[in-house]
Amino acid sequence: MSNLEALYQEVILDHNRKPRNFREMENADRRVEGRNPLCGDELTLWLRLDGNRVSDISFKGSGCAVSKSSASLMTSTVKGKTVDETMTLFDRFHDMITGKLPEADRASMGSLAALGGVSRFPIRVKCASLAWHALKSALEGEGNSVSTEHEGPPQTEGA
Amino acid sequence: MKAKPHVSTVRETLPRTARIEPKSRRSDFPILATRLDLHYLDSAATSQKPSAVLDAMRQYYENDNANPHRGAYELSARATQRYQDARERVADFLGVIDAPTLIFTRGTTEAINLVATAWGRSTLRKGDEILITGMEHHANFVPWQQLALVTGAKLRICELTSDGRIDLEQYRKLLRSKTKVAAFSHVSNALGTINPVRELVALVQEHSPHAITVCDGAQSAPHMRVQFGELGVDFFAFSGHKMLGPMGIGGLVGKRELLEQMAPYQMGGDMIDFVGDDRTTWNVLPHKFEAGTPNVADAVGLAAACDYLDGIGMDAIRSHELVLLEMIINRLSAVEGVRIYGPMDLAQRSGVVSFTVEGIHPHDLSTVLDQDGVCIRAGHHCAQPLMRRLDVPATARASVYLYNEPADVDALVRGVERAKVMFR
Numbered sequence: 001m002s003n004l005e006a007l008y009q010e011v012i013l014d015h016n017r018k019p020r021n022f023r024e025m026e027n028a029d030r031r032v033e034g035r036n037p038l039c040g041d042e043l044t045l046w047l048r049l050d051g052n053r054v055s056d057i058s059f060k061g062s063g064c065a066v067s068k069s070s071a072s073l074m075t076s077t078v079k080g081k082t083v084d085e086t087m088t089l090f091d092r093f094h095d096m097i098t099g100k101l102p103e104a105d106r107a108s109m110g111s112l113a114a115l116g117g118v119s120r121f122p123i124r125v126k127c128a129s130l131a132w133h134a135l136k137s138a139l140e141g142e143g144n145s146v147s148t149e150h151e152g153p154p155q156t157e158g159a
Numbered sequence: 160m161k162a163k164p165h166v167s168t169v170r171e172t173l174p175r176t177a178r179i180e181p182k183s184r185r186s187d188f189p190i191l192a193t194r195l196d197l198h199y200l201d202s203a204a205t206s207q208k209p210s211a212v213l214d215a216m217r218q219y220y221e222n223d224n225a226n227p228h229r230g231a232y233e234l235s236a237r238a239t240q241r242y243q244d245a246r247e248r249v250a251d252f253l254g255v256i257d258a259p260t261l262i263f264t265r266g267t268t269e270a271i272n273l274v275a276t277a278w279g280r281s282t283l284r285k286g287d288e289i290l291i292t293g294m295e296h297h298a299n300f301v302p303w304q305q306l307a308l309v310t311g312a313k314l315r316i317c318e319l320t321s322d323g324r325i326d327l328e329q330y331r332k333l334l335r336s337k338t339k340v341a342a343f344s345h346v347s348n349a350l351g352t353i354n355p356v357r358e359l360v361a362l363v364q365e366h367s368p369h370a371i372t373v374c375d376g377a378q379s380a381p382h383m384r385v386q387f388g389e390l391g392v393d394f395f396a397f398s399g400h401k402m403l404g405p406m407g408i409g410g411l412v413g414k415r416e417l418l419e420q421m422a423p424y425q426m427g428g429d430m431i432d433f434v435g436d437d438r439t440t441w442n443v444l445p446h447k448f449e450a451g452t453p454n455v456a457d458a459v460g461l462a463a464a465c466d467y468l469d470g471i472g473m474d475a476i477r478s479h480e481l482v483l484l485e486m487i488i489n490r491l492s493a494v495e496g497v498r499i500y501g502p503m504d505l506a507q508r509s510g511v512v513s514f515t516v517e518g519i520h521p522h523d524l525s526t527v528l529d530q531d532g533v534c535i536r537a538g539h540h541c542a543q544p545l546m547r548r549l550d551v552p553a554t555a556r557a558s559v560y561l562y563n564e565p566a567d568v569d570a571l572v573r574g575v576e577r578a579k580v581m582f583r
Contacts, residue, residue, distance in 0.1 A: 004530050008523075008581060016582075040539050040552035041522075062552050064520035065582070121526065 006117030007124070008065065015069035020076050021058040030141070034061075034134035036126050041067045045134040052082050059131060066115075066124050071131035073112055083139050090136050097128045184471075184562045189213070191562055196532040198570040203348055203378060203511050203558035204536055205400045208464075212403055215463035216456045226452055228429055238455055245458035246445070252465035253395070254386030255412050259444040262418075263458055266409035267377040268298040270396035271342070273411055273448060274373055275302035277424040282339065285311030289340040290333050290370075292317045292325050292354075293548045294347045297541040299375040299396075303342055312339070319548060323350040323501040330359070334366035341370045345379035345390075349540040349556065350501035351484075351511030353379070360391040371417065377401055377409075381560070382480060382509050384473040387412050399457065403464035408457035411448075418444055425450040476561045480510035483559045486568045487512050494575055500549060510559040513540070516575060519582045521555040527581060528574035535571070 025046035032045045043061030047054065057075045061068075074093075078086045093112055095101040099119035106113040118128045185191040187209040191199065199207060219241060225232070227239035250258040264270045283289070289303045293316050307314040315338075317330045325343070334341070341363045346353050356374060363370050374392040379385055381402035387395050394417070398409040423430050423441055427450035432440040441447045468476065485505060491497045496517035502508050516524055521537035528535055536556040539546045546552065557571055 004527060007526065013582065038538060042552065064522035124526065127522065
């Protein structure tokens with residue numbers, strides 16, 4: 001598989017075209033805005049908690065195929081999971097896209113494994129992690145906005 | 160469906176005598192000579208460097224390096240001479256007769272900050288106005304916005320026409336007697352629009368006689384003949400790294416009477432005349448604004464870049480870029496779903512093409528193109544206020560320079576087609 005095919009797998013392209021849970025949410029318990037100033041990706045994440053469990057999650061925003069499909073896959077995956085399970089998944093997902101998760105362990109990531117190709121594109125790590133950072137911030141109840149500007153290799157805005 | 164825009168032809172735009180076939184200069188640029196797969200279309204961000212520039216810098220370090228203006232020994236005197244020669248060479252390139260009125264800075268950003276800080280903070284009062292435009296790079300936007308916040312002045316932003324030019328009708332209306340600064344880019348980094356600087360200056364002088372004019376020349380100095388005296392602006396800022404020079408050098412050209420009035424904004428060595436225990440007097444121009452050890456090697460590199468550019472001729476460079484610009488616009492417009500921003504009249508556009516492809520985010524497009532060695536910029540181009548006005552989160556931007564060839568355009572268009580198939 002070429003790098004490009006690894007990045008833009010059919011699952012990614014499908015979630016980009018038809019993002020799941022792509023809607024606003026009324027009566028959300030948490031609402032967080034995430035920004036990736038480098039490429040202009042913006043998303044808003046809504047979260048409803050039932051005790052210690054993510055009972056509903058949705059997002060809206062504009063962004064590249066990687067950030068949009070990542071948000072879509074994330075919302076599909078964590079719905080129904082406990083906060084602890086979600087936090088563990090955040091760490092594993094982050095390890096996967098930064099190339100720290102052994103390839104053999106990717107199968108355990110389920111549909112999220114489709115984003116494994118991001119590890120070959122360090123510049124795109126911040127796109128794939130945007131929704132996850134927003135989710136982590138929502139679960140930790142810290143502030144209401146996050147930025148992935150400092151994720152991945154250092155980059156300036158350029159001119 | 161959008162109507163197919165009229166694109167003026169290169170023949171309509173160029174002087175009659177201009178050479179029309181692009182000439183290859185790749186071999187002068189080590190990175191392009193060795194990496195044959197590279198299609199570098201991001202020169203509006205930074206240019207590649209010819210051997211002549213790299214050699215000049217190496218030669219300086221190997222033969223003439225010492226701290227200038229300091230040591231009473233021959234080597235230091237030689238370094239001082241190299242620095243002075245570099246200033247005179249760059250001044251000559253930009254048509255600056257009074258070379259000490261060219262202050263070396265790290266680049267355009269520092270040059271504009273110098274004016275906004277050293278002139279602005281001591282001059283502007285509550286109720287004064289600063290006029291900028293909706294197409295400015297953050298470097299010519301944020302310093303004025305912050306200056307307004309600090310001084311209580313009002314920031315006014317002139318809107319653009321639908322094809323990305325300054326709305327001159329509105330510009331005239333926004334110029335008042337209390338306008339103290341009129342800052343505008345010579346060429347838009349995101350759209351390539353060439354602004355009518357002399358017309359803007361005339362309007363400012365007529366309606367706002369107390370205003371200084373500040374021109375961001377980061378995108379013009381590398382690509383067209385710029386003569387400071389002919390532009391009529393009070394300040395002109397530019398970056399060396401976009402005009403074949405090294406990163407870390409650029410400059411501010413200013414009218415002497417204004418520079419003389421201004422207090423220095425960075426203090427330290429070199430910029431002083433006499434330092435007492437409780438007071439200090441300032442050195443003369445340009446040293447007053449160049450605190451600390453100067454960046455001699457980069458100045459030498461920039462001077463070599465001016466030699467290289469003049470060796471080709473700025474008019475020939477502009478002609479070369481127009482040929483490629485026309486190719487890009489014509490071929491991209493023919494691709495279904497491509498939208499091009501900015502003026503379609505080539506005479507009003509430099510070698511910059513901002514565009515979007517329906518259904519493909521510019522960042523994804525850039526990644527696909529990168530696999531074929533095609534380097535373009537994707538994002539907001541440090542011009543978020545402009546992106547809001549265009550109502551797009553980001554665009555893709557291809558920009559050309561004297562080393563680009565039709566093969567680069569072929570690769571760009573091929574890559575866009577490939578991305579369309581992929582994201583179908």
